[in-house]
Amino acid sequence: MGQRILVIEDDGNIRDVCRRYMEREGYEVVMATDGQEGWELFRLHEPDLVVVDVMMPKKDGYELCQEIRRQSDVPIIILTARGEERDRVMGLTLGADDYITKPFSPRELVLRIRNIFRRTFQGRTNSGTQDEAEILDYGGIIIHPAMRQVTIAGHVIDLTVKEFDVLYVMARRPGQVFSKGKLLELVWGLDNEVDASAVTVLIRRLREKIEANPSKPNWIQTVWGIGYRFDPYGEDKLCD
Incomplete structure (x- = not known):
């Protein structure tokens, strides 16, 4: 079954x-x-x-x-x-x-x-070598796509399917700015009728889970008037 x-x-x-x-x-x-x-x-x-x-x-x-x-x-x-x-x-x-x-x-x-x-x-059927090569390690945050697991400061963060997908898409291209439309295309698909509000809500949920202070995010930055980007040096800012 x-x-x-x-x-x-x-x-x-x-x-x-x-x-x-x-x-x-x-x-x-x-x-x-x-x-x-x-x-x-x-x-x-x-x-x-x-x-x-x-x-x-x-x-x-x-x-x-x-x-x-x-x-x-x-x-x-x-x-x-x-x-x-x-x-x-x-x-x-x-x-x-x-x-x-x-x-x-x-x-x-x-x-x-x-x-x-x-x-x-x-990702669960990939070989171990390939899985290890795909791990994104930015020091303070580690993203393991095969396990669909995110770890921050040694603690596993529980993410939903879409939360993980959005984070992984952006983290694979650190510093790149993604518009809401582009995230809809990459995460929900071109044939999906989901509107841009879904991205806004999901980013807010994601920040609540991975950011020390969601109102002043370090990892997921807003680029006003354009969209969002993942900052690989976000954790370092906590020490500024």
Whole structure:
């Protein structure tokens, strides 16, 4: 059986369509009809990815994202109403990795899931020599792509899939300025309809995890009017 996906959605038609398309791709699918049941099934089945609707009875998608993030960095895709930017931004702020707006194509949802799994697991089959060569060591921060692990001052930092991807993309080209559009292209993909607010929210989340003072970041610098860059000498600035 393939990776396990938990779908939490109160609309029976959407659940059925999601199950058919996901199982056709070889995924194991667990279904929940409301947020409370979703939380119970999450703890019971330990899924590899969660798809959660924002508006649900008993426990909404926001609350569920918060609870999941307190104990897991499992990828989360939220389903939101079309045009409701506040839903998307709130979901991303609470730790979701991606979102898709309703009505949506089940093929697009499966593609998003496939891309997340590919990014998460692609490094695990590489040879040890290649893995070691790809480690980015900037002294205060070490990024290991094969393990998808970030260490700062000897402490492992828990990052979501997208948080790691954004950091790794920028850290591979230290000093280069990336516009929000370029990060969307490199991390979310050209065919994705995610807007620039996703980058803003994700950068803020990332800074909260890796920066000693997120309001005065050392590693991830803002280049006003253009975008962001990774400063490989960020840790040295703490001594200035």
